[in-house]
Amino acid sequence: MDASSPDIPPPGALIRRHGLATRVWHWVNAVAIFVLIGSGLGISNAHPRLYWGVYGANFDQAWWQLPRFPAWITIPASYNLAISRRWHLFFALVLGFGLLAYMIWSLVDRHFQRDLTLRRRELTARHLWADFRAHLDFRFHDPEAPRAYNVFQKLSYVGVLFVALPLVILTGIALSPGMNAAWPWVLDLFGGRQSARSVHFLCMVAIAAFTVVHLALVILAGAGNELRSMVTGRWRVPPDGQVDAVGDPVVRGPVVTGEPR
Amino acid sequence: MSGGVIGRRGLIGGGVVGATGLLLGGCDRVVQAPATRRILFMGEEMQMGLQRALMDRDALAPEYRPEQRSPIFRANGTRDPATPLYEALRAGNFADWRLIVGGLVARPLALSLADLGAMPQRAQITRHDCVEGWSAVGKWQGPRLGDVLRAGGLRDAARFIVFTCADLYGGKPYYESIDLVDAFHPQTILAWALNDRFLPVQNGAPCRLRVERQLGYKHAKYLMRIDAVASLDGIGKGKGGYWEDNVDYDWYAGI
Numbered sequence: 001m002d003a004s005s006p007d008i009p010p011p012g013a014l015i016r017r018h019g020l021a022t023r024v025w026h027w028v029n030a031v032a033i034f035v036l037i038g039s040g041l042g043i044s045n046a047h048p049r050l051y052w053g054v055y056g057a058n059f060d061q062a063w064w065q066l067p068r069f070p071a072w073i074t075i076p077a078s079y080n081l082a083i084s085r086r087w088h089l090f091f092a093l094v095l096g097f098g099l100l101a102y103m104i105w106s107l108v109d110r111h112f113q114r115d116l117t118l119r120r121r122e123l124t125a126r127h128l129w130a131d132f133r134a135h136l137d138f139r140f141h142d143p144e145a146p147r148a149y150n151v152f153q154k155l156s157y158v159g160v161l162f163v164a165l166p167l168v169i170l171t172g173i174a175l176s177p178g179m180n181a182a183w184p185w186v187l188d189l190f191g192g193r194q195s196a197r198s199v200h201f202l203c204m205v206a207i208a209a210f211t212v213v214h215l216a217l218v219i220l221a222g223a224g225n226e227l228r229s230m231v232t233g234r235w236r237v238p239p240d241g242q243v244d245a246v247g248d249p250v251v252r253g254p255v256v257t258g259e260p261r
Numbered sequence: 262m263s264g265g266v267i268g269r270r271g272l273i274g275g276g277v278v279g280a281t282g283l284l285l286g287g288c289d290r291v292v293q294a295p296a297t298r299r300i301l302f303m304g305e306e307m308q309m310g311l312q313r314a315l316m317d318r319d320a321l322a323p324e325y326r327p328e329q330r331s332p333i334f335r336a337n338g339t340r341d342p343a344t345p346l347y348e349a350l351r352a353g354n355f356a357d358w359r360l361i362v363g364g365l366v367a368r369p370l371a372l373s374l375a376d377l378g379a380m381p382q383r384a385q386i387t388r389h390d391c392v393e394g395w396s397a398v399g400k401w402q403g404p405r406l407g408d409v410l411r412a413g414g415l416r417d418a419a420r421f422i423v424f425t426c427a428d429l430y431g432g433k434p435y436y437e438s439i440d441l442v443d444a445f446h447p448q449t450i451l452a453w454a455l456n457d458r459f460l461p462v463q464n465g466a467p468c469r470l471r472v473e474r475q476l477g478y479k480h481a482k483y484l485m486r487i488d489a490v491a492s493l494d495g496i497g498k499g500k501g502g503y504w505e506d507n508v509d510y511d512w513y514a515g516i
Contacts, residue, residue: 034284035288038285038288043394044394046392046393046394047391047393047394047395049395054325054329054388054396054398055329055330055331055388055396055397055398056395056396057331057333057335057391057395057396057397058335058395059331059332059333059335060331060332060333072285073285074285075285075288075289076288076289076292077285077286077289080508080509081392081393082504082508082509082510082511083292083509085392085510085511086292086301086302086304086305086509086511087288087292087301089304089305089308089511089516090300090301090303090304090307093304093307093308093311175390175516176312176515176516177322177388177390177473177474177475177476177515177516178312178316178474178475178515178516179312179315179316179515179516180322180323180474181316181320181321181322181323181473181474182312182315182316182317182320183315184323187323193388193390193396194395194396197394
């Protein structure tokens with residue numbers, strides 16, 4: 001997607017939206033996040049108390065006494081710390097190395113620079129307010145550049161890719177006594193293992209919240225169209241960035257199969 | 262139309278929740294299949310391989326200042342073996358306790374608490390991380406396991422060190438094992454003191470293993486025997502420890 005492209009794809013056109021790297025990583029990561037949150041909640045049930053600092057156990061002051069997460073949301077459903085950990089530590093590698101590969105790929109093919117760079121113009125109060133109003137009207141795309149992400153998309157993708165995911169990985173590394181010996185600086189970054197554990201949990205909450213909002217917006221923006229674009233890469237341009245009341249793009253006029261590049 | 266909208270969105274929302282439930286349930290079925298279970302359990306070898314590649318053989322676990330210690334050091338697992346043998350040893354203040362060092366060693370040893378105290382000592386304030394997620398910081402003191410193994414004359418064929426404990430699980434002694442990298446690590450000690458006192462019973466009196474780059478369940482308490490072996494096959498169920506044998510805990514507990 002190239003926002004500066006002189007030819008604006010007309011409404012209804014089927015255009016190439018997401019590159020291969022984005023699509024592959026998106027689904028690998030979706031599975032990893034799903035397994036990691038489910039198994040992580042299972043692990044949390046083993047000691048559902050969060051602390052700040054180096055140490056923290058039953059006699060110490062917990063800042064958050066977590067609820068016991070129910071069977072329908074944990075992996076495995078019945079409490080089994082060992083199996084939760086097997087899932088978690090396997091998919092931690094999928095998450096970590098998946099993100100690393102995606103970042104390298106997206107830097108090399110300039111996906112990040114092209115699509116995620118926040119322009120000064122986008123961060124003005126006026127632009128943010130206008131985009132917020134457009135969201136309330138279920139208009140998520142700039143008709144002048146329908147392939148471009150809107151500013152809230154950029155902010156949330158940047159937040160997840162460059163803050164929440166790296167932080168959840170680093171705090172996960174800080175929880176490992178082996179890695180504490182290998183890379184003590186990671187532990188120092190968070191001021192102790194129990195602080196790292198608390199931040200790890202908070203990152204999970206942020207990622208879960210992102211996922212919920214993300215899924216809601218996918219449905220509002222037209223689940224079929226958005227899903228196809230993340231599978232085949234093809235996405236139909238909504239007319240003037242609008243979707244109908246159900247969320248699918250309203251297609252008027254002839255359907256043009258456009259080639260973006 | 263609006264009713265239809267809610268109906269359709271509700272359907273999609275319900276579908277997402279339903280699919281989540283199915284997927285979560287699917288994970289449980291997946292792990293019951295031997296092939297997928299094998300793949301999932303390969304995570305342990307990958308984590309161990311990565312960690313060993315990233316850390317120096319003798320990279321030290323963090324050590325802490327005295328004021329960073331936990332006010333109360335939590336005990337977990339067995340808090341009192343309460344076997345007749347252990348009760349008798351305890352009644353005599355462990356004067357009759359001997360730590361047997363055997364297996365693939367040239368000179369089998371039987372070490373008393375006084376023998377352990379007479380060897381070069383290492384004291385370290387380290388963090389104990391339970392697999393459940395909590396941590397406690399305490400000061401441990403004792404001789405290095407490496408020195409004990411050298412005194413016994415470890416044979417070349419030895420690959421693992423197996424620790425047999427006084428406490429029973431299902432009628433059999435708790436046991437654990439580590440490889441020689443961790444056995445000869447400078448912080449791997451046979452601790453007989455916690456916070457400058459003899460080990461309390463709940464923390465493993467008279468002597469426990471400290472293997473500071475791994476989780477708590479590897480730190481065998483109530484030590485009775487140390488055996489050097491070439492393979493873990495034939496010991497317990499062959500997976501190197503009570504929890505490993507019985508509930509699928511990782512043998513390598515560096516994470």
